[in-house]
Amino acid sequence: MDEQRVIELTDVTKVYRTGDVELRALDGVSIDVEKGEFVAVMGSSGSGKSTLMNIVGCLDRPTTGAYALAGRHVAGMSRGELARIRNQTLGFVFQQFNLLHRTTALENVELPLEYAGIAARTRRSRATRALDRVGLAHRLHHHPNQLSGGQQQRVAIARAIVNDPKVILADEPTGALDSRTSVDVMAIFQELWRSGITVVLVTHEAEVAEFASRVVIMRDGRVVSDRAQQAKLAQPAPEATA
Amino acid sequence: MNPIQTLRVALRAILRNKLRAFLTTLGIVIGVGAVIAMMAIGAGAKQRVEEAFAAMGTNVLIVLPGSTSAGGVHGGFGSLPTLTWEDVAAIRTDVGTVKSVAPTLRSSMPVIGEVQNWTTSITGTSPEYFDIRSWPIALGVGITQPDVDGGSKVIVLGQTVVDKLYGPNANPVGQSVRVGSTPFQVVGVASRKGQSATGQDYDDAAFIPYTTFARKVQGGLGKYLQGSIMVAATSSDTTSRAQQDITALLRDRHHLAVGDDDDFSIRNLSEIANAQQQGTDTMTTLLASVAAVSLLVGGIGIMNIMLVSVTERTREIGIRMAVGAEPHHILIQFLIEALALAVAGGIIGVALGVGLAVWLAARFHWPTLIQPDVITISVGFSALVGIVFGIYPARKASQLDPIDALRFE
Numbered sequence: 001m002d003e004q005r006v007i008e009l010t011d012v013t014k015v016y017r018t019g020d021v022e023l024r025a026l027d028g029v030s031i032d033v034e035k036g037e038f039v040a041v042m043g044s045s046g047s048g049k050s051t052l053m054n055i056v057g058c059l060d061r062p063t064t065g066a067y068a069l070a071g072r073h074v075a076g077m078s079r080g081e082l083a084r085i086r087n088q089t090l091g092f093v094f095q096q097f098n099l100l101h102r103t104t105a106l107e108n109v110e111l112p113l114e115y116a117g118i119a120a121r122t123r124r125s126r127a128t129r130a131l132d133r134v135g136l137a138h139r140l141h142h143h144p145n146q147l148s149g150g151q152q153q154r155v156a157i158a159r160a161i162v163n164d165p166k167v168i169l170a171d172e173p174t175g176a177l178d179s180r181t182s183v184d185v186m187a188i189f190q191e192l193w194r195s196g197i198t199v200v201l202v203t204h205e206a207e208v209a210e211f212a213s214r215v216v217i218m219r220d221g222r223v224v225s226d227r228a229q230q231a232k233l234a235q236p237a238p239e240a241t242a
Numbered sequence: 243m244n245p246i247q248t249l250r251v252a253l254r255a256i257l258r259n260k261l262r263a264f265l266t267t268l269g270i271v272i273g274v275g276a277v278i279a280m281m282a283i284g285a286g287a288k289q290r291v292e293e294a295f296a297a298m299g300t301n302v303l304i305v306l307p308g309s310t311s312a313g314g315v316h317g318g319f320g321s322l323p324t325l326t327w328e329d330v331a332a333i334r335t336d337v338g339t340v341k342s343v344a345p346t347l348r349s350s351m352p353v354i355g356e357v358q359n360w361t362t363s364i365t366g367t368s369p370e371y372f373d374i375r376s377w378p379i380a381l382g383v384g385i386t387q388p389d390v391d392g393g394s395k396v397i398v399l400g401q402t403v404v405d406k407l408y409g410p411n412a413n414p415v416g417q418s419v420r421v422g423s424t425p426f427q428v429v430g431v432a433s434r435k436g437q438s439a440t441g442q443d444y445d446d447a448a449f450i451p452y453t454t455f456a457r458k459v460q461g462g463l464g465k466y467l468q469g470s471i472m473v474a475a476t477s478s479d480t481t482s483r484a485q486q487d488i489t490a491l492l493r494d495r496h497h498l499a500v501g502d503d504d505d506f507s508i509r510n511l512s513e514i515a516n517a518q519q520q521g522t523d524t525m526t527t528l529l530a531s532v533a534a535v536s537l538l539v540g541g542i543g544i545m546n547i548m549l550v551s552v553t554e555r556t557r558e559i560g561i562r563m564a565v566g567a568e569p570h571h572i573l574i575q576f577l578i579e580a581l582a583l584a585v586a587g588g589i590i591g592v593a594l595g596v597g598l599a600v601w602l603a604a605r606f607h608w609p610t611l612i613q614p615d616v617i618t619i620s621v622g623f624s625a626l627v628g629i630v631f632g633i634y635p636a637r638k639a640s641q642l643d644p645i646d647a648l649r650f651e
Contacts, residue, residue, distance in 0.1 A: 059563075059648075060645055080570065083567060083568040083569070084566065086565070094648070098561045098648065100558055101558075111562070112565040115566040115567050117244070
C-alpha cells in the first residue's frame, strides 16, 4: 500500500433504489488522491459529486467497488468504526457551516476531541490553537449567531482541523458566502494545504476551483475530466481577518 | 465522551426548554408524589393499627354473652346475660391455656370531685384487668383482691379523668370522689395509654372492683354477669387454642347440644387487628397502583417529548455523527437526557409527596409515616421509567443516517 495515497477509489458505484426505479449516482468512479493534493471536484447538481463526497467522507458506503482511506478499506466497517474513521482521519466543512447552536465557538471546535476521548484541558488548548489558526482567537466564547457567515465557516474549519486529520472534505464551503469572504475562506484552505493537509473540495463554481491544484469534473456519475493545474493564490482582503 | 460530559450535554439540552422540561416531568412528579404521600398515609394507618393491637395485647380474648332472639330479631351480642359468675371461675381454673381472667362490667356515669365533675366510662373489674391490658398503675396501689372480696368503695382513675377533675399532673390518690351518690376513695391512677385506632380515648375511664360495681350500679351480684369477660391466654401463640378451649368449656357448662348456636361469642383481638391490617394493606396497594399508573403516564409523556426532541435535533445528531459520534454516543446522550428528566421529576415528586404527607398529618391529624425505602424505590422506579421510555427515542436517534440527518431542515 502506497503511504502517499490517502484516497483510493477503485471502480466505485453507488446505486439508489426507490421501488423499481434505479438511480446510478456513481457509475464506476476511480480516483486516487495523493497526500498533499488540493482537489476540487466539480459538476452540476445530479452529477454525483455529493454522493462521491459522502462515500469519501465515510458517511455512506459504496454499492460496489473498493474504497481505501489512508490505507484502510472501508467496506464492511460498522457504523461505529466509520464514526471513528471520520473522527480521526477526516475533517468536514459544510456549505451551511453546521455548527451547534447555543454552543460557543470553542465548544464547537472541541466536539470532535470529546468523541475522541481527549481530556478537557488538552481539548481546550487544542481547540484554542485551531481557532487561532483560522484567525478567531478573539471569538472563542461567541455563539454561532453572534458571528458572521465567514466567521462561522472559519469556526467550522477550525473544528475540521482540530483532530489533525489526514484529509479535509469541504462540501460547497463558499456556497453561503459572498465573494470576498469566499476568497478569505479559500485562503485558509490553501494555507492548510501548504501545511501538508490534503484538501478535497466539492464546488460548482469555477472561480473556487481555480484555487485547487487538481480539478476533477463529473457528469452523470462518471469522471469526465481529471487534470492538475497551477493553483491560483487566494489573496485575502487585508481587513477581513481583523 | 465521558459520563460527566454526556450529563452536561443532556442537562443543557433540558434547560434549553425549561417550561417544556417541567411540563414533561409533571407526570412523574405527580406519580411519585402520590406514591410517597399514599404510602406515608398507608404506613401511618398501619402503624396505628399495630400500636392499637399492641396496646390491646396480642393474647387477649373477650368473651361476650349471647344475643336475645325474639321473633327472629337478634338483639346483638351482650343484650342477654348468659355468662354466669361460675363461668368466670371455671374459665380461670379449668382452662390450662388461660393466664388470667377479669370480668368487665361497664357503665357511663358521672365522677364528681370536690370542684369538677366528669362523666366517664366506669368499669367494674378485678386486679387482673390491668395485667391483661398491659396497663400499669402509675400512682397508688390500684384495686387489690381484698378490695374485690370486700366490695370496697375504691376507684382507679384514668389520666383524662384526673386532668378533668384535678388538672394535669395532679396526684389525687387518697382523695375522695363520688360516683353517682356513692363516695369512693381514689387508690390509683392508671398510666397514660393514649387513643385507640378509632380515636377513642383509653384514658377517659375509671375502674372500681366488680363486686362494688354489681352492688351499687347493677343492684346486686346475681347469678349472671352483666358485662363481658376479658381473658389473657398464656401467650400470643396459645390465644387461638384458649379460644377453642373456652368455647368447649362454655358450651358444656351451658348444656348446648351439638348443632345449637353458641349463646356467647369470643372475640380474638389479634384476628380483629389482622383484619384491620389487611384492610389497610389493600387500601395502600390500591392507592399505590393508582399512583403507579400516573408514573406510567408520566413515562409516556417523557417518551413523547424525547421523540419530539430527537426530531428537532436531527441536524445536531447529524453534525455529531459527522465529527465522530458513534451510535452508542448518541444513544447514551438521549438516554441520559430522558433519565435526567425522569429522575428530576422523581426528586421533585419526593419533595412534593413528603410535603403533602407532612401537611396531611398536621392539617387532619392523619397518622403518616414516611419510609426512606419508599423514597429510594420511587426515585429508582422513575429512573427505570426514564430508561424504559427513553430507550426507543434514543435508539431512533442513534440509528439515524448521518447524511439524512445533516440534510434535515
